[in-house]
Amino acid sequence: MDLEKWKVIQTILATGSLTKAGEQIGFSQSGISHLIKSVEKDLGFSIMTRNKYGVKLTSEGSQLHPLVQEMIKLDEKFNQIVSSIHGVATGTIRIGTFHSISTQWLPKIIYKFRTDYPNIKIQLMEGGMDQLEMWLKDNYIDLAFLSYKDHRQSKWIPLKEDHLVAVLPPNHPLATKDYITPTDFMQNDFILSSPGFDYDVNSYFQKNNILPNVNISSMDDFSVISMVSKNLGISILPALLLQTPDSTIVTKPLNPCAKRVLGIAVKSYSNASIATEKLIEYSQAILK
Incomplete structure (x- = not known):
C-alpha cells in the first residue's frame, strides 16, 4: 500500500x-x-x-x-518522532484557515517557524467556518485557524480578538456617521458572505434581530470589498482583513459593537504531531 x-x-x-x-x-x-x-x-x-x-x-x-486517514496521520507522527530522535525536524503541517488570517497572521508565523524548522513543509487550505470544521473532523487538515463557536467538539486554543466593522463606499450617505446601527443594515442593500462561510457576521445579525436586505452574496472577502467600492451595497467584514488602507472604501465601527475571538482548533491535542504542537507554540508567542 x-x-x-x-x-x-x-x-x-x-x-x-x-x-x-x-x-x-x-x-x-x-x-x-x-x-x-x-x-x-x-x-x-x-x-x-x-x-x-x-x-x-x-x-x-x-x-x-477512515482507516487510511489514521494510517497517514500515524505515519506522519512516526516519521516526525524518528526525525526528532536524530535531531532533525521534518514533516508536513496541513493548515486550514480564513482568508483574513492567511494574509495577515500566517506569513509572519510561518516565516519565523520555517526559519527555525526549514525542513517542515506547510500546506495551506482556505475555507469558511463549516468547511474548516469538516476538514478538521475528517483529518484533511492538522489544525484550523478560525473563530470561536459554541459547542465545538475539537480542542480550542484562543489567540486574539478581532472586531467586525461596517464597510461602505466613500460617497455613501452613511459614510458621514460615527458608527453604523442594526437599523442602517436593514435600510440599505447588503452584500453578505455566503451561509456557512462567515459565521460571525451571521451571528451578529441573529443577536441583534437584523434582517438585512441581501441582494448579493459571496464567498470571497475581496470580492465583497470590490462590490462595495462599486456602490453595489454595504457590508460587514473583520478589521483584520482591512489593515491595509484602501481609498475605495470607508470603515465604520458597529453599535452595538461586534467582535470575534480567533484561535486554533485541533481535533485532539494529545494526538497532534510534534510539528503541529510547535506551530501552535509559535503562533501563541507571536500573537500574544
Missing part, C-alpha cells in the same frame, strides 16, 4: 476537484487520474466516482477511508 498515493486522494476529497487538487500539489489532471486508476487496480475495485458536481467516494472507498 502506497500512502503517498492516498495522501493525494485525501487532497482530492478535501478540494472536491481533480483540477484543484492538481494545482495544490503540482500534478496534472491526467496524472491524478492515472494515480487513482493505479490505486483502484491494486485494490481490485473502484474507490471514487466523478461527475460534473465533483468527486466522492464509492461505498467501498468510504469503508477504507
Whole structure:
C-alpha cells in the first residue's frame, strides 16, 4: 500500500476537484487520474466516482477511508518522532484557515517557524467556518485557524480578538456617521458572505434581530470589498482583513459593537504531531 498515493486522494476529497487538487500539489489532471486508476487496480475495485458536481467516494472507498486517514496521520507522527530522535525536524503541517488570517497572521508565523524548522513543509487550505470544521473532523487538515463557536467538539486554543466593522463606499450617505446601527443594515442593500462561510457576521445579525436586505452574496472577502467600492451595497467584514488602507472604501465601527475571538482548533491535542504542537507554540508567542 502506497500512502503517498492516498495522501493525494485525501487532497482530492478535501478540494472536491481533480483540477484543484492538481494545482495544490503540482500534478496534472491526467496524472491524478492515472494515480487513482493505479490505486483502484491494486485494490481490485473502484474507490471514487466523478461527475460534473465533483468527486466522492464509492461505498467501498468510504469503508477504507477512515482507516487510511489514521494510517497517514500515524505515519506522519512516526516519521516526525524518528526525525526528532536524530535531531532533525521534518514533516508536513496541513493548515486550514480564513482568508483574513492567511494574509495577515500566517506569513509572519510561518516565516519565523520555517526559519527555525526549514525542513517542515506547510500546506495551506482556505475555507469558511463549516468547511474548516469538516476538514478538521475528517483529518484533511492538522489544525484550523478560525473563530470561536459554541459547542465545538475539537480542542480550542484562543489567540486574539478581532472586531467586525461596517464597510461602505466613500460617497455613501452613511459614510458621514460615527458608527453604523442594526437599523442602517436593514435600510440599505447588503452584500453578505455566503451561509456557512462567515459565521460571525451571521451571528451578529441573529443577536441583534437584523434582517438585512441581501441582494448579493459571496464567498470571497475581496470580492465583497470590490462590490462595495462599486456602490453595489454595504457590508460587514473583520478589521483584520482591512489593515491595509484602501481609498475605495470607508470603515465604520458597529453599535452595538461586534467582535470575534480567533484561535486554533485541533481535533485532539494529545494526538497532534510534534510539528503541529510547535506551530501552535509559535503562533501563541507571536500573537500574544
